[in-house]
Amino acid sequence: MRWFAAAVAAAVVVGCASVDTVRDARGQGVKRVFRQPYDAVYAAAVSAAARRKLEIVEQDRAAGRVVLSSGASWSSLGEHIAVFVSRTKDRVTSVEIVSKPVLSATFPPDWPALLFGDIEQELAALKTPR
Numbered sequence: 001m002r003w004f005a006a007a008v009a010a011a012v013v014v015g016c017a018s019v020d021t022v023r024d025a026r027g028q029g030v031k032r033v034f035r036q037p038y039d040a041v042y043a044a045a046v047s048a049a050a051r052r053k054l055e056i057v058e059q060d061r062a063a064g065r066v067v068l069s070s071g072a073s074w075s076s077l078g079e080h081i082a083v084f085v086s087r088t089k090d091r092v093t094s095v096e097i098v099s100k101p102v103l104s105a106t107f108p109p110d111w112p113a114l115l116f117g118d119i120e121q122e123l124a125a126l127k128t129p130r
Contacts, residue, residue, distance in 0.1 A: 019057055022082040022098050023067055029098035030112035033088065036123050038064075041093040042085045044126075048118030054081065076101060076108040083115065095119065 034041050042061060049056060049068050057080075058067040064085040072078050084096040099111035 022080040025098040026084050029096040031096045034093050037091050038087045038093045044119045044122035045083045047122050048115045051118050078102040079108045081111050
């Protein structure tokens with residue numbers, strides 16, 4: 001019985017995602033391109049994180065990286081999320097979102113879809129005169 005518990009514990013540890021794991025996961029996420037300047041898109045990404053009540057673990061505007069953490073919920077023990085913002089052209093900006101659960105075998109929210117939706121709303125609000 002002890003060997004079984006040890007095997008389960010080892011499997012859980014191997015399936016863990018750390019902040020470093022998502023920080024180094026550029027190229028493994030979901031990408032979307034926005035026809036907006038870099039600064040506006042970066043600000044919209046930070047606002048989207050705040051709207052979702054995600055903790056900002058690391059923020060580096062020059063590198064185009066925001067690392068986030070979500071707390072536990074009824075379906076997940078939390079996730080680490082990285083948002084990578086890159087200039088592609090003068091007014092075209094690429095965003096990549098990587099999300100990894102803290103522990104495997106959970107059912108986390110679809111953070112890329114949620115955050116992309118919030119980023120789009122933030123950018124649309126900039127275009128709409130008030």
